[in-house]
């Protein structure tokens with residue numbers, strides 16, 4: 001028997017699969033389709049780390065199994081290659097980003113190939129390829145033509161270090177998601193996409209999808225739908241209203257003052273009436289320095305200034321209310337103004353306490369001496385005029401009716417979701433196919449002119465002025481207006497990195513189509529994606545954006561389904577061996593190349609799965625890798641006990657059926673770790689029996705193949721099991737044989753049955769007593785007694801004699 005040397009067999013099988021196009025799938029097939037998708041990587045300069053193969057292996061296992069179960073499987077891979085890190089690297093090293101990208105892709109591809117994933121490489125895509133981004137630009141034009149892309153002057157999140165505007169989703173805790181720099185505000189004219197038009201559908205349609213719970217919850221919270229009312233408060237002595245948004249119109253009798261955001265237009269529009277304008281302006285200046293995140297932190301000490309000279313009137317109590325400005329009210333939510341109900345809202349309470357404002361409880365049973373009573377979703381209304389005695393729910397309904405009847409307010413739904421900031425002042429992105437003409441405004445480029453190529457520039461460093469490097473290319477910028485033929489200028493902002501990934505799963509279905517983004521037939525056959533696995537960090541970014549684009553494409557008749565993905569799962573992160581996140585700066589990054597070189601790709605794949613529960617973060621351990629390698633060596637050695645025979649190996653019928661069942665179900669449920677454990681157990685059983693029939697070995701190798709595709713193909717060949725393993729059918733199990741396998745045994749103490757245990761038929765005596773003694777009733781029945789005798793009648797009964 002030859003030794004197990006992975007480097008001698010893995011490359012061989014990878015080449016075999018390539019040559020035989022083993023995983024290339026057809027668009028025309030009578031088979032049922034299965035579309036498995038993993039998030040395509042950003043080809044960074046660092047190459048893959050061992051976190052990448054975790055999700056790729058999990059769905060590779062599903063894909064390989066599904067093929068053997070007779071499905072036509074699409075499992076594609078590509079490159080999400082526009083974006084900042086490449087551009088920053090290119091600037092630093094003075095290499096064009098296109099060259100950096102090409103090199104990085106080569107590196108990544110070699111790495112992925114060395115792990116033996118069953119990707120259909122004939123469908124490889126690259127978001128920076130003009131043949132690809134032509135269609136990204138085309139989709140943008142459709143959005144523009146349907147009024148869903150618009151330009152707006154607005155304050156944006158600006159990262160002073162990356163010199164780029166960021167979307168809300170890219171700001172984490174007030175800092176740039178990429179570089180950690182504190183984000184500041186800057187006013188710029190920006191392209192925006194109206195994702196808010198889809199807010200309700202993005203929530204409602206989640207109900208029909210098989211997404212894991214935490215993804216559903218995060219998307220719902222992010223969209224943040226709140227039902228309530230807008231209420232117009234009169235201002236004393238002049239004819240203007242101050243409109244607020246509230247989710248609690250029932251508490252209006254407890255509204256004792258108003259607060260507006262420091263940026264609220266009331267201040268500018270009525271500065272002549274304001275007596276303490278200097279004080280107000282000084283406060284505004286202070287606030288401008290803070291991020292939204294800092295402003296709305298609950299814990300922080302409240303600040304604010306009363307606007308002297310303007311008062312509001314409570315429309316229910318007719319009492320005068322002071323108006324304050326404070327940074328805890330944001331201009332970007334609701335109307336930028338609130339009615340403050342200090343008795344039932346924490347922030348209002350703290351504010352009222354600090355500035356000595358009136359606090360009136362309006363819901364029964366509130367002790368508000370220490371803090372606001374915010375547990376008010378139920379209870380009876382008090383101090384509340386027409387609402388007195390009503391339950392909160394009834395009171396909300398009644399107040400909204402009252403407001404509408406009296407023209408004071410309206411039923412209103414508000415969303416936390418903002419429109420998507422879609423322009424970037426950077427070079428390495430898709431050019432936005434729009435020109436600006438002084439006469440015609442923003443004009444779409446004719447579709448025949450796509451792709452609008454990213455021009456070669458001398459210098460792609462960002463500018464502090466906030467313009468993209470494209471702005472300096474006057475030859476390119478100056479053009480003619482497609483509408484009137486007059487002089488016009490091209491848009492010089494580019495698209496964000498999220499553009500290309502918002503529709504890439506569609507392109508895989510028909511990646512070389514130069515007439516459409518994909519043919520109707522291809523989309524009809526392959527979409528929706530049956531199973532999409534990806535990182536939790538993309539839940540409110542890529543996953544939400546791509547659902548939005550897909551819904552839009554559905555609305556304009558380009559795609560046949562209203563949702564892109566049927567099922568979404570997510571993996572836990574792989575941590576360094578010290579339980580910290582792997583990162584270059586911590587020096588704890590494990591490179592899969594090293595594992596493949598020292599242990600083999602099959603060991604890497606096996607360990608990626610065996611490492612722990614797929615959904616949980618887990619630390620990497622070299623010892624764990626070694627354990628998986630030893631397992632594969634034991635599998636390798638099984639070849640020496642293979643005997644001719646198409647029958648089952650002695651005494652293992654039931655164990656084999658049980659294994660088929662468990663492995664099939666576990667792979668389907670992302671539990672490859674316990675499937676592998678079962679396969680380890682079965683290989684031990686073969687060894688203790690001392691032989692294994694060819695038929696059983698076939699079954700065994702097929703079951704292990706999705707995890708360890710190289711060694712299993714090789715053993716199949718060595719043992720002459722007939723043909724090529726990956727072309728065989730997935731084994732089926734017989735439920736009857738398995739059920740018979742587990743039996744229930746009564747346990748007697750001095751002849752009286754005290755409990756029963758479940759064991760496998762024909763379990764060894766020592767195993768039986770082990771289970772008997774594990775039971776807590778064993779301890780109870782032997783307490784302060786001595787066990788005299790233990791009797792086991794095989795598969796029938798246990799009797800314990802105690803004294």
Ligand code: ANZ
Nearest residue numbers: 226245246247248251328329330333334336341344345
């Ligand atoms: C009166 C009230 C009484 C409120 C009460 C709450 C509790 P969600 O659920 O997140 O939508 N609010 C409205 N606009 C705001 C803004 N621009 N900045 C800060 N806070 C704002 O929150 C809606 C509630 O948040 C609104 O309902 C309003 O306070 C506040 F017992 O109005 B409420």
Ligand code: ZN
Nearest residue numbers: 437440481484
């Ligand atoms: Zn024009």
